Structures are given as C-alpha cells and as structure tokens.
Amino acid sequence: HHGLPATATLAVLLCSAPPVNGGKVLVFPVDGSHWVNMKVIIEELHSRGHEITVLRPSDTWYIKPESPHYKSITINSSAGFDEKRFGSFVTTMLNLRREGASLWTRMSLEYELITQFYQMHKKVLEMVGDIFDNPELMQSLHDAKYDLVLTDPAIGGGVLLAHRLALPLVFNVRWTIQGEGHQAIAPSPLSYVPLPGIELTDKMTFTQRLKNFLYYFFTCFQIWYVTDSNYKPFVHRYFGSDVHYMELFQAADIWLMRNDFTFEFPRPTMPNVVYMSGFQCKPSKTLSKELEDFVQSSGEHGVVVMTLGTLVAKLPEDVAEDIAAGFAQLPQKVIWRYQGKRPSTLGNNTLLLDWLPQNDLLGHPKTRVFVAHGGTNGMQEAIYHGVPLVGLPLMFDQHDNFFRMKARGVAKVLDIATLNKDNFLEALEEVLYEPSYREKMTTLSNLHRDQPMKPLDRAIFWIEFVMRHKGAPHLRTESYRMSSIQYYSIDVVAFLLAVSLLVFIVFISATKFLWRRVFSRSKVKKE
Numbered sequence: 196h197h198g199l200p201a202t203a204t205l206a207v208l209l210c211s212a213p214p215v216n217g218g219k220v221l222v223f224p225v226d227g228s229h230w231v232n233m234k235v236i237i238e239e240l241h242s243r244g245h246e247i248t249v250l251r252p253s254d255t256w257y258i259k260p261e262s263p264h265y266k267s268i269t270i271n272s273s274a275g276f277d278e279k280r281f282g283s284f285v286t287t288m289l290n291l292r293r294e295g296a297s298l299w300t301r302m303s304l305e306y307e308l309i310t311q312f313y314q315m316h317k318k319v320l321e322m323v324g325d326i327f328d329n330p331e332l333m334q335s336l337h338d339a340k341y342d343l344v345l346t347d348p349a350i351g352g353g354v355l356l357a358h359r360l361a362l363p364l365v366f367n368v369r370w371t372i373q374g375e376g377h378q379a380i381a382p383s384p385l386s387y388v389p390l391p392g393i394e395l396t397d398k399m400t401f402t403q404r405l406k407n408f409l410y411y412f413f414t415c416f417q418i419w420y421v422t423d424s425n426y427k428p429f430v431h432r433y434f435g436s437d438v439h440y441m442e443l444f445q446a447a448d449i450w451l452m453r454n455d456f457t458f459e460f461p462r463p464t465m466p467n468v469v470y471m472s473g474f475q476c477k478p479s480k481t482l483s484k485e486l487e488d489f490v491q492s493s494g495e496h497g498v499v500v501m502t503l504g505t506l507v508a509k510l511p512e513d514v515a516e517d518i519a520a521g522f523a524q525l526p527q528k529v530i531w532r533y534q535g536k537r538p539s540t541l542g543n544n545t546l547l548l549d550w551l552p553q554n555d556l557l558g559h560p561k562t563r564v565f566v567a568h569g570g571t572n573g574m575q576e577a578i579y580h581g582v583p584l585v586g587l588p589l590m591f592d593q594h595d596n597f598f599r600m601k602a603r604g605v606a607k608v609l610d611i612a613t614l615n616k617d618n619f620l621e622a623l624e625e626v627l628y629e630p631s632y633r634e635k636m637t638t639l640s641n642l643h644r645d646q647p648m649k650p651l652d653r654a655i656f657w658i659e660f661v662m663r664h665k666g667a668p669h670l671r672t673e674s675y676r677m678s679s680i681q682y683y684s685i686d687v688v689a690f691l692l693a694v695s696l697l698v699f700i701v702f703i704s705a706t707k708f709l710w711r712r713v714f715s716r717s718k719v720k721k722e
Contacts (some may be wrong), residue, residue, distance in 0.1 A: 346364070369592075397462070474653075476575060482559065498529065499529045527544065567585075
C-alpha cells in the first residue's frame with residue numbers, strides 16, 4: 196500500500212477522483228456494534244457521491260478491508276476486537292454477574308471492565324503512535340486532501356489524527372473516552388442530570404442526589420485510572436505539555452448524537468450537538484419466504500423475537516436451557532438468534548437462527564415482543580417500530596439503556612444472574628398481555644417519528660455543512676479553555692466579596708472615626 200511508486204500513486208488518485216461536489220472523508224471507526232451504525236452513515240455518504248477512506252487495524256472483527264462503499268488503509272496493529280478474546284471477556288463478565296450481588300462481585304465486575312478499557316486505549320494509542328511516526332503514511336494522508344475526519348470518540352484515535360492533520364472533526368457519538376458525550380461539552384448539573392450507570396431519572400430525591408454526587412467521584416477515579424494515564428503522556432508527547440487531551444475532543448465541530456429526548460431525560464445541550472437517534476432505522480422490507488411462512492403460522496398469537504446483539508453469540512448452557520423452556524410454554528412463535536449448543540428444552544414453536552433480519556422482523560405487524568440485551572441500536576429500532584421489550588442486559592451501557600425504557604413503562608427487565616424458566620416466562624407474559632407496554636411504546640414511537648426530517652438526512656446535512664464551510668467554529672464554545680476558577684466565576688465572586696468586605700471595613704472605620712469625633716466634642720462641651 197505504501198510502497199507504490201509516485202507515478203502509480205498519482206494514477207490511482209486521478210482514476211479515483213470524486214465527482215465535483217463530492218467530498219473526501221477519512222473515517223476512524225470503533226469496532227463491533229459501533230461499526231454497525233457507522234457503516235450506515237458511510238453507505239449514505241457514498242450514495243451521495245462522497246469518497247470514504249476507512250482507517251482500520253489489521254485484526255478487526257467487523258471492519259472488512261474490501262467494500263464497494265469505501266477504500267481502506269490497514270494498519271498493522273492489534274487495536275481491533277478479537278472475536279475469541281471478546282467472547283472470553285463476555286463469559287467472564289457473565290460468570291461474575293451470576294456469582295451473586297455481593298459488594299465483592301460488584302467490585303470484581305467494575306475492575307474487570309476498567310482493566311479491559313485500559314488495555315483497549317493502550318492498544319489504540321500504540322497504533323496512533325505508529326501512524327504518527329510513519330512519515331510516508333502521514334505524508335500520504337496529508338496529500339489525500341481530506342475534507343474532514345469522521346470518528347466515534349469512544350476511542351480517541353480519530354480525534355488525535357484529525358488534529359495532527361489539522362482537519363475539521365465530526366463525531367458519531369454517544370460516548371467519549373471519559374463517558375457520556377454531553378458531559379464533555381454541555382453543563383450537566385448533578386441535581387437533575389443522572390450519571391449513566393447509576394439508574395436514576397431526572398427527578399431525584401435527596402438520597403438519590405447524594406448517590407449521584409458520590410458516583411460522580413467514582414467516575415472521576417475511573418477517568419484518572421483508565422484515561423488520564425493513557426492519553427496525558429501521549430498528548431504531551433505529540434501536541435505539547437500545555438494541551439489537555441480533552442480539549443482536542445471539545446474542539447470537535449459537530450457532535451452527531453446517537454440519541455434524542457424520547458430516550459434521554461431533558462438536560463442542557465449545545466448548538467453543535469445534533470440529535471440523530473434512530474438514524475439506522477428503516478421501514479421493514481419483506482422477509483424471506485421461509486421466515487414469512489414461519490411468522491404467518493403464528494396466527495393471531497404473533498411472534499417473539501430474541502437476539503442479544505452482535506457481541507454475544509452464546510450463553511451459559513443452563514441459562515439457554517431456561518430461556519428455551521420459558522419460550523416453549525408460549526402460544527406465540529419465537530425467532531431466536533443463537534449460535535450456542537441447541538438447548539434440550541427447545542419447543543416446536545422456537546426457530547433458532549445464526550443471524551436474523553432484526554429491523555425487518557421488528558417492523559413486521561405480527562411481532563409482539565423483542566427480547567434484547569439493551570444495545571443502543573436495538574433499543575432505537577424497537578422504539579422506531581413500537582415493539583415493547585423484555586430486557587436481559589449484560590454489560591457496558593445496557594443496564595442504563597434498559598433502565599430508561601423501564602422508567603417509560605415500555606420494558607420489563609430481568610437480571611441474568613437470577614434468571615430461571617419461571618421468572619422469564621412471567622416477564623414475557625406480562626409484556627405480551629398487559630396492554631400498557633405496547634400502548635406506551637406506540638406513544639414513544641409516534642413521538643420519535645414526528646420530526647421535520649429523517650435523522651439520517653439531518654446527520655448527512657451537518658457532515659456536508661462542515662465540508663462546505665471547512666468546520667463550524669461559530670457553533671463551538673471555547674469555554675473549555677477556561678480554568679474551573681474562571682468557568683464557575685469563582686474569581687469574580689471572590690473579587691466582589693473582597694470589594695464588599697473593603698467597603699464594609701471602610702464604612703465601619705469611618706463610622707467609628709466620626710463617632711469618636713462627635714463623642715469627644717460633646718465631652719469637651721460638657722466640661
């Protein structure tokens with residue numbers, strides 16, 4: 196790739212010249228489910244005549260080197276998601292969860308997660324360091340004359356590269372390397388903005404506000420351990436000791452947020468935050484003949500769809516047996532994406548598939564309930580199609596996502612640690628036969644769909660806006676450059692207090708002085 200002679204490189208560049216109005220976008224993605232939705236934006240940009248280049252580590256699980264929609268630059272690195280390593284991590288997490296809810300187990304879970312994130316950031320920064328230290332590659336990236344960098348800031352590689360190449364920066368974002376996206380740029384008062392992971396709403400009692408406040412310090416510790424230790428030395432080395440790594444994130448032009456206020460609780464936001472929740476949702480397409488026949492065979496009972504997302508193919512055998520036994524008791528037909536060993540308790544009503552057309556099934560009129568793990572993509576497709584949920588959250592943000600759905604009355608959530616055939620069946624029957632679940636989800640779906648333009652069109656508009664105007668600095672606050680003392684006006688308050696104190700002291704002194712004069716005069720007169 197880098198060894199092409201100059202003439203050949205020129206020929207390649209000339210042959211692949213984009214249409215006149217097409218831009219050139221460099222994408223630095225995150226693997227796994229994040230790539231699934233990034234690809235939606237890439238395909239849409241490609242269909243509108245833009246030329247996309249994807250930068251990928253050599254060991255990625257999902258990001259293929261060949262595609263009709265993008266060119267790729269592969270970096271020899273182990274910063275991708277390795278399927279086997281990820282599988283064993285998921286198993287470890289599940290087993291820890293099932294050991295019970297003791298404090299020690301909770302701490303082990305947190306520690307396991309923190310360690311994995313630490314390692315992920317470390318590998319990404321090694322890869323970015325290799326890119327920066329490769330003059331030929333950096334030169335070719337400069338010479339390509341990209342219009343912008345599109346990245347997911349859940350890892351920091353794309354942010355660092357965009358600044359190194361001095362290019363405008365657009366985020367496809369829900370998380371940054373420091374946590375939830377809004378926290379990095381918008382005011383987030385702890386009194387009514389619950390931190391993700393703590394499972395609170397925007398209406399908190401005193402005890403809940405206290406809990407939110409204390410949890411904030413725990414997140415600060417997490418950031419210090421996982422993120423600061425990786426990014427601070429790297430940014431000091433390549434960008435200078437006066438640059439804080441978060442400034443590079445806060446300087447992004449547009450934040451395309453993968454949520455909206457049918458999903459979020461109301462909170463302060465910023466002019467360069469654009470909400471595109473559900474941008475990956477589409478009206479359902481026709482199912483294959485075999486699948487359509489199976490769905491139709493359910494009669495008026497309808498079907499239940501279950502999948503635990505892209506990252507969880509298998510479950511512990513006893514959990515799978517319980518789930519299968521619960522399904523077998525239902526009059527509904529069940530379509531279950533599962534790649535583990537076939538459970539012995541599997542009923543005739545249940546179809547096991549290696550892969551299922553999730554969006555098309557959720558949009559089918561016969562689908563009654565979606566049993567899901569709580570990834571953002573699946574949640575938003577369920578809202579879009581108005582299908583109530585039974586939740587089996589496993590890790591990451593999944594518990595928090597399901598808590599939001601539960602708070603809105605559209606989901607019944609189960610703990611995989613205490614799951615058995617009976618409570619699983621009970622949850623399914625409650626969501627199937629208690630009409631409020633579907634009614635509330637229909638309301639949520641109507642709210643989500645009632646907007647002037649499609650979320651994907653809005654996302655593409657803002658990406659093209661940044662191309663046309665070479666950034667969007669007029670929408671970006673520079674407040675992040677202020678110190679905490681300036682940001683919270685502590686210096687101003689201190690100054691005003693000092694002035695007030697000075698005036699007070701002068702006033703008291705003057706009063707005392709005058710009082711003494713008056714007092715001494717009256718004394719002289721008396722004498």
